[in-house]
Amino acid sequence: MTEGETGEERRGSGPGVGDRLELAVRSLDPHGDGVARTPDGLVVFVEGGLPGDRVEATVTQRAARHARARLERLVERSPQRVAPPCPVVEACGGCPLMALAYPAQLEAKRRTVVDALARIGGLDGAEERVRPTLGMERPWSYRNKALHPVGRDEQGRPVVGFYRRGSHEVVPVSDCAVQHPTNVRLAAAARDAIEALGLPVYDEASGRGWVRHVLARVGEATGEALLVLVTASLEEPRPGVLADMAQRVRERVAELVGMVQNVNPRRTNVVLGPHNRLIWGRDRLYERVAGLTLELSATAFFQVNTRQAEVLYREVRRRVEGFLASRGLPPGQGLLLDLYCGVGGIGLAAADLVERLVGVEEDPRAVADARRNAALNGVDHARFVVGPVEQVLPEEMAKRRAAAGGPVMVVVDPPRKGLDARVVETLARAAPDLVVYVSCNPATMARDLRQLLERTERAGSAYEWGPVQPVDLFPHTAHVEAVTHLVRRGGAR
Ligand SMILES: C[S@@+](CC[C@H](N)C(=O)[O-])C[C@H]1O[C@@H](n2cnc3c(N)ncnc32)[C@H](O)[C@@H]1O
Known part of the structure; x- marks a missing residue:
């Protein structure tokens, strides 16, 4: 069996x-x-x-x-x-740990990382290597992004909320303890506008209707907010109705700087479609993190917890700094490859430490943001490449071999599925001096670390594995982020 x-x-x-x-x-x-x-x-x-x-x-x-x-x-x-302070915790199910005291959540997350490294990675010394989880001082109202399905209640009125745990029934969101208050107000204002303007709500079962999702996004440090309405087709039920909606929402949420329509005609669980159209204002907002100003376009990936993204970026920076110091090198040396770079934050937060920065990301909109972000922060030694890491990396590594000297440092921050086998293979063969691994899934991180350690050893270049730092980017959920690094033994080549 x-x-x-x-x-x-x-x-x-x-x-x-x-x-x-x-x-x-x-x-x-x-x-x-x-x-x-x-x-x-x-x-x-x-x-x-x-x-x-x-x-x-x-x-x-x-x-x-x-x-x-x-x-x-x-x-x-x-x-x-403890008593969860959220009125919708039971129905929503998005925060399964909210009834556990926060220090115990942090310890449970550390344990998840230790277990993954030991059981899935089969790696020795996990217990000693994993540090206490870095948590938030105030683990509430931290989410800078809210993605709500739109449905109908029993009276047929539009509902903007979340799926009831284990179903596709949309439950209205009255309040949410982990969401930024501006996003909660945006969702309410969007709902009222959808009803007042009579916009047809999309029905998953039949594929009929128009409004599918509401995405609310806020810059925590700047207060700026964006609204994205996901619709099943580009054409409006009445010309100008989305401009009317933007006007109505602006009257209620003064922080709104723009509204965007995202078109998703597919019958799929994937929320966002490929096409964005600006309805009003700007299609991007500004955020500040780790000493950077970042421009974020409406649908590009950004860490949902700005305060903890800062902790994460600084942790990566420390690993790069520590590596250069261990080699007796002053800042301003070598190449930093920021793989899966999104809008560029991790690499840009360490850009002053290196001679050249190359970011790789498959989402062209995020890469456009990353390029603007480099300019915005006065970084003129960065280049960003659009494409899948598994295809771009071999070429970038070959270019590097042809160029002269300096250490090669790589940061990987892959999605939950972890590194593609081709990426592991390329890294093992190219043997960079430093690999910093940023993970949102300890299970795939454990698998990838094991493979990297085994393959680099087979390829004749041994690596030392550094401490593992869990960071709590998602308080009250079971998710945990972790940072670790591998450093090649034996100094410069
Ligand atoms: C966890 S996010 C990291 C983003 C960024 N490092 C940050 O801190 O904001 C993963 C990113 O990888 C991108 N991505 C996913 N698969 C990819 C692939 N095969 N090649 C390149 N980028 C990919 C996603 O679009 C997303 O921006």
Whole structure:
């Protein structure tokens, strides 16, 4: 029997679906579910269970080596349980850790990183290598971006909110403890305008209707806000209706600097389509982070937590600084490759440390932002390349080999799926002096680090692995960001 199969006949011994168990929850899994064990060692994942709880739970799924269970009753509350301050925490499900005291969340996230490195990466010394998670002083109202589906309530009125946990029913968002207050006001103003102007709401099941999503975005340091309306087609139901909507929203949210229409005609779960049209004002806002001013276009990726993005950027910068110092090199040396660079923040925050900066990113709009951001911050030794890292990297490395001297330093900040196998291969062969890995998924980071260490060793260049620093970019969720680095032994080539 393989893991993941369910069904009484295949389950072997122990509890089955429908059985009620009393369990002590010991830890959290990477999705934020509680992890407990039966006396015979069967692992049971309990949704809503927190470390330190004793619970009664009913088995809902059973596989060979684990089961899932629904929490029925708290027999004993964890001393780390707190009252969540958010009015929609239960229905929304976006913040599964909100009932856990913040210091305990930070420790649970550190544990997630340690476990991934040890179990998935099979890497020794994870416990000693992973530092305490860097958390927020005030872990509330931190999200600078809100993405809301648009639906209808029972009376047929438009609803701008979030999907009810485990369904596609749209629940209105009255307030949200982790969202920036400007975004909450923008969502409410957009809803009222959609209703007042009679804009047809998109229906997922039939593919009919027009307004699909509302995206609200704010510059935390500047206060500037943008509104993006995702529609199923470019053509407006009445000419000028979106300009009317912009006007209505502006009257309620004075921070609004622009409104953009994004067109997504596809019947898919992917929210944003490829085409943007400016309706009013600017299609970009300004944000300040880590001593930089960044221009962010309406739909380009940016870290959702500006205050913690600063912590992350500074951590990467410290790794580059530390590496140069360890080689006895003054700042202003070598090449920094910022792979998966988005709008360029990480590389630009370390640009003064290096002689040349090259950013690589597949989203052309983000690259256009990165180029403007370099100019805006007086960085004239940066170049940005549009394309998939797996295709661009071999060429950039070959160019570097042809050029003279200086260390080669690489930062990778891939999406959740981690590095493409071709990127690992190219890095192993090219053997840069420093690789800083920024990860939003400890599981893929662990896999990639293991492969990088194994392949570089096979290719004859040994690396030392530095400390791992978890950073809490997403308080009250199970997500955790982490930074680590590999440095090539043996000094300059
Ligand atoms: C986690 S974000 C990092 C962004 C940036 N480093 C920052 O801190 O804002 C990952 C970025 O990788 C880009 N991306 C995803 N797959 C890619 C690929 N195969 N090649 C290049 N860029 C990619 C995404 O568009 C996104 O901007």
